[in-house]
Amino acid sequence: MAIRKEMIEVAVASRKASRQMANLSSGIKNKLLLQMATALEAAQKQLKVENEKDLSRARENKMAPAMVDRLVLTDERIGAMAAGLREVAALPDPVGEITGMRLRPNGIQVGRQRIPLGVIGIIYESRPNVTADAAGLCLKSGNAVILRGGSEALHSNRAIGTILQQVLQDMDLPQAALQVVTTSDRDAVKELLQRDQEIDLIIPRGGEGLIRFVAETSRIPVIKHDQGVCHTYVDAAADLQMAEQICINAKVQRPGVCNAMETLLIHRDIAAEFLPLVTKSMGAQGVELRGCREACKISSELLPAAEDDWSAEYLELILAVRIVDSYEQAREHIETYGSLHTEVIVTNDYRLSQQFLREINSSVVMVNASSRFSDGNQLGLGAEIGISTSKLHSFGPMGLEDLTTRKFVVLGDGQIRE
Amino acid sequence: MAIRKEMIEVAVASRKASRQMANLSSGIKNKLLLQMATALEAAQKQLKVENEKDLSRARENKMAPAMVDRLVLTDERIGAMAAGLREVAALPDPVGEITGMRLRPNGIQVGRQRIPLGVIGIIYESRPNVTADAAGLCLKSGNAVILRGGSEALHSNRAIGTILQQVLQDMDLPQAALQVVTTSDRDAVKELLQRDQEIDLIIPRGGEGLIRFVAETSRIPVIKHDQGVCHTYVDAAADLQMAEQICINAKVQRPGVCNAMETLLIHRDIAAEFLPLVTKSMGAQGVELRGCREACKISSELLPAAEDDWSAEYLELILAVRIVDSYEQAREHIETYGSLHTEVIVTNDYRLSQQFLREINSSVVMVNASSRFSDGNQLGLGAEIGISTSKLHSFGPMGLEDLTTRKFVVLGDGQIRE
Numbered sequence: 001m002a003i004r005k006e007m008i009e010v011a012v013a014s015r016k017a018s019r020q021m022a023n024l025s026s027g028i029k030n031k032l033l034l035q036m037a038t039a040l041e042a043a044q045k046q047l048k049v050e051n052e053k054d055l056s057r058a059r060e061n062k063m064a065p066a067m068v069d070r071l072v073l074t075d076e077r078i079g080a081m082a083a084g085l086r087e088v089a090a091l092p093d094p095v096g097e098i099t100g101m102r103l104r105p106n107g108i109q110v111g112r113q114r115i116p117l118g119v120i121g122i123i124y125e126s127r128p129n130v131t132a133d134a135a136g137l138c139l140k141s142g143n144a145v146i147l148r149g150g151s152e153a154l155h156s157n158r159a160i161g162t163i164l165q166q167v168l169q170d171m172d173l174p175q176a177a178l179q180v181v182t183t184s185d186r187d188a189v190k191e192l193l194q195r196d197q198e199i200d201l202i203i204p205r206g207g208e209g210l211i212r213f214v215a216e217t218s219r220i221p222v223i224k225h226d227q228g229v230c231h232t233y234v235d236a237a238a239d240l241q242m243a244e245q246i247c248i249n250a251k252v253q254r255p256g257v258c259n260a261m262e263t264l265l266i267h268r269d270i271a272a273e274f275l276p277l278v279t280k281s282m283g284a285q286g287v288e289l290r291g292c293r294e295a296c297k298i299s300s301e302l303l304p305a306a307e308d309d310w311s312a313e314y315l316e317l318i319l320a321v322r323i324v325d326s327y328e329q330a331r332e333h334i335e336t337y338g339s340l341h342t343e344v345i346v347t348n349d350y351r352l353s354q355q356f357l358r359e360i361n362s363s364v365v366m367v368n369a370s371s372r373f374s375d376g377n378q379l380g381l382g383a384e385i386g387i388s389t390s391k392l393h394s395f396g397p398m399g400l401e402d403l404t405t406r407k408f409v410v411l412g413d414g415q416i417r418e
Numbered sequence: 419m420a421i422r423k424e425m426i427e428v429a430v431a432s433r434k435a436s437r438q439m440a441n442l443s444s445g446i447k448n449k450l451l452l453q454m455a456t457a458l459e460a461a462q463k464q465l466k467v468e469n470e471k472d473l474s475r476a477r478e479n480k481m482a483p484a485m486v487d488r489l490v491l492t493d494e495r496i497g498a499m500a501a502g503l504r505e506v507a508a509l510p511d512p513v514g515e516i517t518g519m520r521l522r523p524n525g526i527q528v529g530r531q532r533i534p535l536g537v538i539g540i541i542y543e544s545r546p547n548v549t550a551d552a553a554g555l556c557l558k559s560g561n562a563v564i565l566r567g568g569s570e571a572l573h574s575n576r577a578i579g580t581i582l583q584q585v586l587q588d589m590d591l592p593q594a595a596l597q598v599v600t601t602s603d604r605d606a607v608k609e610l611l612q613r614d615q616e617i618d619l620i621i622p623r624g625g626e627g628l629i630r631f632v633a634e635t636s637r638i639p640v641i642k643h644d645q646g647v648c649h650t651y652v653d654a655a656a657d658l659q660m661a662e663q664i665c666i667n668a669k670v671q672r673p674g675v676c677n678a679m680e681t682l683l684i685h686r687d688i689a690a691e692f693l694p695l696v697t698k699s700m701g702a703q704g705v706e707l708r709g710c711r712e713a714c715k716i717s718s719e720l721l722p723a724a725e726d727d728w729s730a731e732y733l734e735l736i737l738a739v740r741i742v743d744s745y746e747q748a749r750e751h752i753e754t755y756g757s758l759h760t761e762v763i764v765t766n767d768y769r770l771s772q773q774f775l776r777e778i779n780s781s782v783v784m785v786n787a788s789s790r791f792s793d794g795n796q797l798g799l800g801a802e803i804g805i806s807t808s809k810l811h812s813f814g815p816m817g818l819e820d821l822t823t824r825k826f827v828v829l830g831d832g833q834i835r836e
Contacts, residue, residue, distance in 0.1 A: 093651050118809065248834075373526060396824075
């Protein structure tokens with residue numbers, strides 16, 4: 001019950017602070033983010049001392065080295081957090097924009113104005129930089145934010161939170177606009193997820209287990225940043241050299257992220273020519289290929305794929321390969337096994353390119369480009385808070401605008417309804 | 419378990435049909451809606467026979483006359499359903515629109531294209547016209563729809579569904595694009611709300627109990643159409659005659675709907691003049707006034723308001739009245755007791771009107787107009803599927819566009835990421 005009381009206090013304070021934050025000018029919000037950047041840089045030593053507490057516990061607990069690496073705060077990483085805050089400060093403020101102001105027949109003017117969502121909760125794991133990155137985006141868009149990181153980064157997250165809160169206080173802004181929940185009580189998240197009276201949106205960032213738990217437990221709307229089973233379909237009318245380069249880039253440039261290619265679909269007519277080409281260059285990059293029966297016939301270097309391979313998000317140097325009879329079969333495959341993240345067609349057939357863009361309803365669809373571009377920065381949103389794979393509110397990379405909503409504004413002159 | 423299997427079949431068939439519906443041209447979709455309108459009109463007799471079954475059961479069960487009235491299908495009401503479908507057919511199709519196409523520094527072009535949500539579930543009560551109205555909006559926006567009405571309208575809803583499905587079949591479109599769930603098993607809704615793999619959005623329409631049940635049970639995103647505790651704040655700088663007319667209209671023109679005024683806030687400086695004015699004209703319309711202590715001092719005709727009155731959605735001829743010291747106190751009141759639906763200021767103070775529009779973050783905010791305009795048709799959206807009081811995805815009256823989402827489209831020429 002103590003934890004419930006504590007989380008209610010956190011949520012209520014956040015709701016109260018959100019009212020003040022919603023009405024700050026862009027100038028004040030930008031100043032806030034810039035001063036937060038400076039404060040983080042000034043606190044490098046202190047941050048590293050706190051971070052060391054997390055690291056030594058991680059080593060004691062024999063955490064995997066890759067996980068430990070994510071936890072580490074170096075001067076460079078602290079600098080990157082500060083740079084991130086400055087970048088967000090430089091982005092245009094979505095709040096306040098009025099669009100579509102129209103005169104109705106009775107003389108009232110009706111438009112829609114962009115406003116902050118209110119209170120955003122971020123539930124995340126591992127990387128302490130999320131604390132500063134998510135705070136920057138939420139505050140710039142006029143929201144209050146409640147941050148709950150993993151217990152493995154408790155000291156680091158708390159230290160970052162304290163530094164950022166101090167800046168709020170120095171600027172006479174409500175400290176509750178940014179709260180880091182650092183209690184070790186595991187029920188804290190459960191309690192927060194019940195506070196639908198105060199919290200407007202929950203964004204979970206982390207592994208599948210975390211996302212499922214949050215989605216199933218929350219009474220607050222959740223935007224899932226789920227897996228990316230991204231496909232590249234190389235059509236019969238593709239420029240094969242271009243296709244090869246796009247495929248290599250999509251698979252190996254950074255295999256551990258959600259916009260990396262996981263399945264390659266190849267049209268039958270060019271398979272005999274293209275598959276050996278791509279097998280060779282993928283092999284040179286250390287990629288393990290797992291093919292359908294027909295693909296294995298063409299190239300003996302492929303391992304046979306199992307049913308599970310078609311829906312696998314490998315996040316490593318493994319690629320599933322399937323030969324298809326037609327675009328329609330490729331589409332069917334994507335609809336059956338895809339995760340609505342990002343799909344690419346490589347083709348020089350105009351009509352087919354248009355059909356692909358029209359018919360494939362994943363969050364990002366591309367013609368003749370690497371799936372690695374599926375990212376808020378690359379697509380021109382500026383910094384992103386993540387990539388939504390659910391369709392409500394926001395689909396695909398989410399930028400500042402996605403942390404806002406719109407209200408209707410009506411300007412009348414005494415009109416009443418007949 | 420039988421009901422689970424049945425609902426899985428409904429959901430899977432809907433998902434499959436949604437793929438075909440998503441790619442229909444506007445021309446085909448409009449033709450579909452127009453033919454559905456004609457089919458409903460042609461089936462008046464049959465519809466009334468089925469409706470009579472619901473009505474006689476309702477009378478047997480001694481349903482309240484107001485509830486029975488909602489159930490009745492007359493020729494006029496069937497005509498109104500047909501007219502509604504024709505109206506939606508005439509609206510612009512939001513699907514396919516590409517906005518913000520921009521060239522990125524590396525030469526890829528990036529834009530956002532509007533696409534259907536996929537499968538929409540509507541859970542509603544009483545009025546059988548919702549079956550046709552909601553179906554029209556969902557189909558026009560390229561979605562498949564699953565409709566689950568109340569058991570009290572089972573025969574009427576089933577008959578409407580059968581007629582509309584026949585039109586789908588006649589046009590060689592998938593019948594599963596529109597499914598009416600008429601099993602009497604009460605677990606049907608519970609099972610549907612678990613189908614987050616197939617259903618993209620649930621919209622509950624009905625009383626508080628239904629909405630709360632759906633929101634708490636659903637694993638699918640829900641857009642709540644909750645209560646409207648709408649405020650009108652009459653400022654010291656208001657034109658009092660205008661204020662009187664707006665208040666009367668907002669309270670009595672149709673008291674039983676969510677955009678009717680429930681609380682009147684009056685600035686202290688004009689209370690002695692305005693309150694007797696409004697008391698007299700409200701009294702003439704049969705409105706019962708419940709006032710704060712100060713209001714009761716000014717006018718002896720007011721009953722004393724209890725704390726509950728400030729958050730009441732009366733939906734009848736009762737009005738809560740409070741005298742406030744300032745705009746700030748009015749704002750505080752709205753933030754404490756409001757339901758984020760619609761708030762109105764009556765004032766001739768320019769600066770204050772702007773401040774009200776900026777600071778009050780309900781779904782619709784108005785200056786000098788009746789809250790009764792808070793409706794999709796009045797605000798220029800065309801027909802509406804409801805009024806959302808939650809901020810995610812859609813806030814305020816929801817039209818066709820709110821039944822869609824946007825994907826990113828990327829046109830490349832072989833670009834890869836450095």
